[in-house]
Amino acid sequence: MKTLVAYFSLDGDTQLIAETIADSLKADILNLEPVKPFPSEGFGKFFVGGMSVLFNKKPRLKNEDIDLRQYDNIIIGSPVWAGSYSPPVNTFISKYRFTGKNVALFLCSGGGGVEKCFEKFRKELSGNNFLGEIDFIEPLKTDKTEACKTAVKWAESLSV
Ligand SMILES: Cc1cc2nc3c(=O)[nH]c(=O)nc-3n(C[C@H](O)[C@H](O)[C@H](O)COP(=O)(O)O)c2cc1C
Secondary structure, eight states: OOEEEEEOOSSSHHHHHHHHHHHHHTOEEEEOOBSSOOOOSHHHHHHHHHHHHHTTOOOOBSOOOOOGGGOSEEEEEEEEETTEEOHHHHHHHHHHOOOSOEEEEEEEESSSSHHHHHHHHHHHTBTBEEEEEEEEEOTTTSOHHHHHHHHHHHHHHTOO
8 A cells, every 4th residue: 555645835844744754654755846936935925825725726836747546545734824725735636636545634734724624625535535634733833843743643543
């Protein structure tokens, strides 16, 4: 059973958790990097990101030719942006439209909109078998070590 961890991260929180999970499961990892980077500071950071969610943008990704047929399990990670998953994750979900996979979800956020975001994920990914979901509050700014421990435990509990 092969596992893929696919994620987008602007500030490194989701990347930290994605790498920790992929390491602990010996899974492949896919950074959903947009061709045109999102601004990571200043007014544009929240404005451009927020608008992209609002308008359901699906930015082009640097790596759009992934063969998902080889994976039984797909773990998706995203920061919460405006109560949703981030636009590069939107691209990933919309482009591949996969079904019949074992799916697990993780989010990083400032603490708001997590449940709404999980609901949207579940709706858009219906037709898959959900193994679990977990969220973290800005692990790089809080307790990085504890967050990584929690992430490993969670990953192991998925039994993938
Ligand atoms: C455009 C934008 C929108 C955001 N919207 C939310 C939000 O709705 N709720 C929330 O709790 N945090 C929000 N955040 C904060 C991020 O979810 C949080 O900092 C997360 O840990 C960042 O993950 P990353 O380091 O992987 O990018 C937002 C951040 C950005 C840049």
